[in-house]
Amino acid sequence: MLVHSYLYYKMDNPIISDDQWQMWADELTKLQTENPDCMKIKYFDKEFKDWDGSTGMHLPRTIIVEQRAKQVLRAYDEVNRVDGFI
DSSP states (O other): OHHHHIIIIISSOOSSOHHHHHHHHHHHHHHHHHOGGGGOOSSSHHHHTTOOSSOOTTSOOOHHHHHHHHHHHHHHHHHHOBTTBO
16 A cells, blocks of 8 residues: 555556555455454554545655655566567
């Protein structure tokens, strides 16, 4: 969610559809609700507390998230390249 939020909001370069993102967001929200004790992982706990999956706009955009987003985008571009063109 962090990486795809960064690609969408910061880089304006989403690689998944809004529907796919929402499906994953809804799944994560359900998991959080059903397993509240498992959600205490000390990694952006505060940012995901009470998260309802309606948006990723507020999710953290740390240097680690940025690096992972760029890595995912490079891999995505490489896989989807056709004859040297994207």
